[in-house]
Amino acid sequence: MDRDRTSEEFFVEAGRLVEALARELLVLEADVRAGVAAPGAFDAMSGHGRTLESLARTFGADVVAGLAHGVGELLDALGRGAVASRESALDLLLEGVDDLHRLVEADSAGDAPDVHPARYRAAVADALAGGSASRVVVAPAAGRGVGESDARIDMHKLDALLGLVGELGAVEGALDRLSERLRTRSADTALAREAQHVRRRLRRGVHALREGVLDARIVRLDRVFSPATLVVRELAVEQGKRVRLVTRGGDVELDRAIADGLYDVLTELVRNAVDHGVESPTEREASGKNPTATITLGAEVGGGRVRLRVEDDGRGVASERLRVLGVAPEPLLGGAAGDGRPGDPATLVAASDRATGSRVARGGGLEAVRDLVARLGGGVELASEPGVGTCVTLSVPLTLLRVPALLFEVRGMLFAISRDVVSSVRAASDSDVERRSGSELIEERGERLPLCRVADLFSLGAGGEASTENGKQLLFIDVAARRAALLVDRIHGHEPLLVKPFGPSLGAVPSLVGAAERGADRLALVIDPASLIEEIAVSAAQLGRTTP
Amino acid sequence: MKSRSEPPSTSAGSERALVVQVATERYALALSGVREVIPAATIVPVPRAPDGIAGVISVRGVITTVIDVARVLGLDGSGAADAPIVLVDVAGEVVGLWVTRVLRVVHDGSEPSSLPAPLDPARLLGRLATLPRG
Numbered sequence: 068m069d070r071d072r073t074s075e076e077f078f079v080e081a082g083r084l085v086e087a088l089a090r091e092l093l094v095l096e097a098d099v100r101a102g103v104a105a106p107g108a109f110d111a112m113s114g115h116g117r118t119l120e121s122l123a124r125t126f127g128a129d130v131v132a133g134l135a136h137g138v139g140e141l142l143d144a145l146g147r148g149a150v151a152s153r154e155s156a157l158d159l160l161l162e163g164v165d166d167l168h169r170l171v172e173a174d175s176a177g178d179a180p181d182v183h184p185a186r187y188r189a190a191v192a193d194a195l196a197g198g199s200a201s202r203v204v205v206a207p208a209a210g211r212g213v214g215e216s217d218a219r220i221d222m223h224k225l226d227a228l229l230g231l232v233g234e235l236g237a238v239e240g241a242l243d244r245l246s247e248r249l250r251t252r253s254a255d256t257a258l259a260r261e262a263q264h265v266r267r268r269l270r271r272g273v274h275a276l277r278e279g280v281l282d283a284r285i286v287r288l289d290r291v292f293s294p295a296t297l298v299v300r301e302l303a304v305e306q307g308k309r310v311r312l313v314t315r316g317g318d319v320e321l322d323r324a325i326a327d328g329l330y331d332v333l334t335e336l337v338r339n340a341v342d343h344g345v346e347s348p349t350e351r352e353a354s355g356k357n358p359t360a361t362i363t364l365g366a367e368v369g370g371g372r373v374r375l376r377v378e379d380d381g382r383g384v385a386s387e388r389l390r391v392l393g394v395a396p397e398p399l400l401g402g403a404a405g406d407g408r409p410g411d412p413a414t415l416v417a418a419s420d421r422a423t424g425s426r427v428a429r430g431g432g433l434e435a436v437r438d439l440v441a442r443l444g445g446g447v448e449l450a451s452e453p454g455v456g457t458c459v460t461l462s463v464p465l466t467l468l469r470v471p472a473l474l475f476e477v478r479g480m481l482f483a484i485s486r487d488v489v490s491s492v493r494a495a496s497d498s499d500v501e502r503r504s505g506s507e508l509i510e511e512r513g514e515r516l517p518l519c520r521v522a523d524l525f526s527l528g529a530g531g532e533a534s535t536e537n538g539k540q541l542l543f544i545d546v547a548a549r550r551a552a553l554l555v556d557r558i559h560g561h562e563p564l565l566v567k568p569f570g571p572s573l574g575a576v577p578s579l580v581g582a583a584e585r586g587a588d589r590l591a592l593v594i595d596p597a598s599l600i601e602e603i604a605v606s607a608a609q610l611g612r613t614t615p
Numbered sequence: 616m617k618s619r620s621e622p623p624s625t626s627a628g629s630e631r632a633l634v635v636q637v638a639t640e641r642y643a644l645a646l647s648g649v650r651e652v653i654p655a656a657t658i659v660p661v662p663r664a665p666d667g668i669a670g671v672i673s674v675r676g677v678i679t680t681v682i683d684v685a686r687v688l689g690l691d692g693s694g695a696a697d698a699p700i701v702l703v704d705v706a707g708e709v710v711g712l713w714v715t716r717v718l719r720v721v722h723d724g725s726e727p728s729s730l731p732a733p734l735d736p737a738r739l740l741g742r743l744a745t746l747p748r749g
Binding site: 577 | 657659660661662663664665668671672673677678679680682705706707708709710737738740741743744
């Protein structure tokens with residue numbers, strides 16, 4: 068029974084992705100045949116293809132996965148211009164998406180259509196064999212200044228390079244210790260000095276190399292905006308609506324990993340805006356609005372994060388309706404996205420939804436957005452007013468890398484949290500804690516803050532020392548003006564860490580954003596402050612509610 | 616449950632396979648999906664991860680999920696600290712399979728009768744989704 072529900076969710080989601088593929092293919096087909104496809108246009112589709120493939124694999128739908136893989140390969144090749152013939156590649160692509168459509172439809176009905184991924188992938192391999200005989204001309208989208216040449220560097224290669232840089236860093240550390248030993252134990256001071264000199268040169272080299280590799284990961288947001296522009300244009304024409312798209316902040320630079328993750332998110336959001344937000348021109352005129360609707364895509368940077376706004380002046384949605392859909396309005400995931408209000412009932416709706424992991428298929432689009440953004444370590448806010456419009460705000464980190472972090476230990480496990488959010492640290496004592504109606508508070512500079520025992524939060528086991536706070540440390544965090552105290556066993560000091568995300572197989576882990584290597588062979592789990600502060604606020608509010 | 620589409624014979628029958636021991640059972644992993652076998656490493660447990668996930672390790676700088684295969688399969692005997700990790704490709708992601716022992720490589724058709732049951736990493740991952748989160 069549970070499995071049936073799971074598989075139903077799969078088909079709903081797979082159907083959505085196949086639809087998105089088909090839709091974007093329609094949008095692109097004419098442009099590609101004419102030889103003018105916008106840069107990044109295929110990346111959006113590739114994103115859908117990859118998502119579909121991994122989803123299908125997870126649910127054991129191997130035929131769908133196999134076919135999606137073939138489609139993904141073809142899309143990547145089209146994006147690189149590495150196909151023998153654009154025409155035949157497009158035909159093959161259409162065929163593949165069509166088959167996927169049939170598969171997903173038929174599979175949900177319980178019978179298996181005659182589709183052979185192996186044969187399809189062989190055809191794809193054939194289409195690629197011609198290599199670079201003819202290249203898809205990638206031209207900037209009309210009227211937009213996306214002129215930057217986009218050397219397509221494979222992310223995996225960059226990450227591998229970064230890994231090697233890390234290893235070099237470890238070598239440098241070893242050399243450092245060696246030269247130190249030489250200095251203290253050897254009488255040959257000239258030799259020791261030379262060793263120091265070599266070490267310094269190595270360090271400079273490693274540093275420059277790391278900067279260079281990191282630099283290659285930086286891209287402009289334009290790259291994410293342009294496919295969204297295409298989607299808006301096409302959907303508006305298709306639905307007989309008049310839409311003006313305004314973009315701001317396309318020159319914001321951010322980590323490629325984040326930018327790539329934003330493709331699907333922004334595309335989904337603008338699609339939602341056109342589909343459900345924007346009214347027909349006559350309807351707009353009747354309600355005294357400009358017949359041409361405006362959708363604004365805006366981005367601004369602050370505090371190491373980029374805030375993205377997708378705003379429309381359409382019909383808006385009543386907040387009750389959003390809740391019925393399983394999508395709570397306003398702060399969904401987080402304080403960092405804006406001035407979250409812990410007491411807001413909507414926050415509780417969102418959080419309990421998250422805690423039980425329930426997924427409501429009907430709110431699928433926005434739910435998917437929330438999940439995708441959470442995976443990037445970000446939050447989503449939604450504000451809507453009937454008749455006036457809807458505004459969705461995303462807040463994602465500019466980079467998943469190089470965070471100045473404070474390291475701490477709880478029950479022998481190493482954690483790290485961004486130093487930006489740590490306001491102060493002090494030793495804890497039993498007398499500090501004030502218990503009130505089930506929740507625990509700590510007084511700090513005249514303010515009572517909720518206490519979060521990290522060991523309990525992550526169920527790390529009592530270890531026979533839970534009863535006393537003595538000897539432990541309190542770490543005060545401040546995330547977008549929401550404060551809390553974390554009780555930890557030991558503080559390890561701070562250092563810049565390369566934070567890396569978990570693999571998709573792990574899924575989203577609430578309050579954790581990834582892991583960072585520390586030294587040769589230790590990993591620290593990295594806390595996501597926005598999601599943590601949200602969790603603390605919610606549990607405090609719940610305790611406050613249940614105990615009168 | 617509806618009939619699920621089967622893969623076109625990607626299991627161990629048509630190619631070389633790596634035979635691994637999980638608890639007391641033997642399984643064949645299609646060699647084409649195997650990246651490398653690494654010796655026992657310090658696996659960092661991840662709180663709130665699904666039950667069958669042993670934790671994460673860093674493989675040349677990439678945070679890699681390690682799956683406790685015995686646990687996912689419901690077998691006794693996970694957790695040997697010196698057990699090796701087999702890195703496999705699953706849907707474009709490299710995932711570590713924590714097994715008890717790596718035995719040998721078998722060739723196609725050499726001993727069909729004694730070939731152990733195939734172990735499909737994608738299915739293991741699929742099963743993870745059904746386990747409770749810790």
